[in-house]
Amino acid sequence: MMQWLRQLFGRTEEAPFLLLHARCGRCGAVVQTRINLYNDLSVEYDDREEPAGYWIRKELMDDRCFRLMTAELRFDRQRRLISQEVTGGQIITAEEYEAARQQARKQTR
């Protein structure tokens, strides 16, 4: 139960991660990807070469039209998400992702 709750909120004590959900701008298919906030992020430096925060660029591909989307996320020094955008698609919530998956399952039946 605790494990499930932690996954629901996208972070765990041991390996904090973020679940990113996006919808393809061409075919509307949804994808989910997992970003490890400690292993996957790159440090971003400010003008004085001091660490200013973190960022990641991640490529996503849906399983319908296979077009590549590029997600770019920025974090502050505490690894809190401050901005996110997807080229070739749009960011959606976990709820929208689940709803779209359920819809897709119904259609294939």
Ligand SMILES: [Zn+2]
């Ligand atoms: Zn697509």
